[in-house]
Amino acid sequence: RPRDVRCPVVGGAMAGWGLDGSSRWLRVQAVLLVGCWAAFAGKLADKSRASNYTRVLARLLDEDRYDPSVSPMVQGEPLQVGVGMKLRRIAVDIHEAKMSVTGFMRMSWLDDRLFYNGSEEVTPNWSPQADFLASAFFDGARQVIWVPDIQCANCDEQRVDNQGVYIYDEDHAEAPAQQYPYNVFSGRPVKLQSPCYWPLMDFPFDSPTCNLTFWSWMYNGEQLNVTLMNDPIAWDRGHIGSAEYEFVNASCEHILEQYQFVGKEVPWPKVTIVIQMRRKTETYVINIIIPLACIVLLGNCVFVLPLREGRAGSGERLGYAITLFLTIIAICLFTSGLRPLLSYSVWLDRYQVRCVILTMIPVAETVVLFYLTNVTEDAKHYVQKNNPDLYKHGDRVRVRNFSFEPWREGTVHRCPDNSSTSRASCDAEQKTILLVQADGDAEPRVWHHCELVRRVRFCERQEAAVHIAESDFHRDSNVYDEFLVWHRILKGLDRLMHKCGFETSFSKQLSWRAVDQVFRHLYPILCYFALHQLYSDINPAFKVTGHESLEIFGGYSLVQEENVSSRLWNGSAFVLEGLWFVYSAGHLVCWFLLNLLETFLLRRSREKVRKQKQGRMECDDVEGGGQQSDVVEGSDVMPELFQEPRQVGTEPEIDTQPL
16 A cells, blocks of 8 residues: 555554554554454364364274174173163053153263274363263164163063264273263163053052163173163153152162073173152042042931921931932942052042942931831831720630731630739729730730621621721731830840940830931941041051141041142031031040949949948847747748838730730
């Protein structure tokens, strides 16, 4: 450039540095030349490094130098092959009993034929722990590198994508932090499917544990040792489970098994990956367990509804109880698809069966009480129809004790001929006792069934009308026989309760409503103990932490809700069941203690009266000590003072005469 031509920008800048025009321009040219050379040198270095990668990899995998069909094993020393797994997705199929795993299968081994010095042959900035040479498994159809034949031994289906390997330099193989030396690493995407059988006795609160076993298909432990690599198991921190199961944990273990080959024990090592899963139970708790618990809770209301006709709710009692029972059956049928097809019962089966039985108890109790109420009413009508006042002394009647016995004819005796009682006592007996002397018997006695013998012949029409009237009477007589059986059972129950220290009068009161009162408090206790045992058998891992003190409410800890109000709404059935149990148990305990106290006080009062009587008798003996005794020596006659007073007109036992 001519000297007289000036660049205003550069000239102005150089003028500020104190340089003239020519020298300033020479320096600008030098600065530009140095910058261009630096840029060219950087591009040249990158091109040189890339070419070094290709050149070193081509040298290592040269066909004349490297044979991929030959394993890099040393004579007398097994090759160490590390195996690991990174899990990305796990799914469990309960109906087919299979587990599907998607992830990366990792392997590392030592191949001394692939040794190189990265800092000398590739680039001076080479890092032995971070830098590597990447190579594919195949070059077209030709295999270029040897890979261990590690297979999943227990998989039904396995798909492996052979992407490639990472080749580290010799400094990496000699690193002291490694469990075993290796310079080749492979991480292949795999999709495995293996059978997974786990006990389902606790379904739906089951935790499946599935295994994946890896070993060499061709080489035994003397040639190739399958072992655990550094950090053998890893998984994504996100959600890797399925919609039905959640991932809990995974672990690895090295197992060395011995096999017999022609009389020689040969080691065959393998690596097993243990995967633990846990079922998500919200669906089963919300759709099965809570509805069944609500229906069982509603079964307590059956014992509150009345029995007698004409009362509000008496007609709907049996229908209400059967509706609860059928609802339980419907829930079991509609949710049967969620249950696995097994040859043994699971937790859900036991829960459903107990709920069905508990709901069937109010139905059975209602039917029995309706039956007993009808029997009692019909027996009462029969007794009223068979009034002893309708019979006079000397009437000819037909009698029998049970409806299956044949009729016998006899004569009515309002008072026995050999009775020593007075006329007043005979009149009293006539009001309640009907004595009949059957033909062939020596003395008259009481019969359960009695009817007049017809002495007048009727026409066919009148006889049909009489038979119709007698059919109702005979039907009531059959019902009366059933009532006598139940009356004897109630008398036996009274005697049993008396031996236990309780004074009851079931056979006298004949109040079937009292049975409802007993079941009203026994049923919640029975429901609690029947279902609480199943709640206690559940693994604590499925329960909400922090609810250990609420075990009295049974399944309340199964409700998985973060919101407190939602948890209370969903678990209200369990809370009410626990509160009802506490009330019923407290009521029965108080009743038991009051009966014990009453029995104890009654015994003390009887003992006190007996001692007072004994004291008065001793005083009478002391005052009349000189008088002659009423008992003649050697006589069996008891003095009149000690004889029991004769009870005139007492009613005999129910099993010997009708009410």
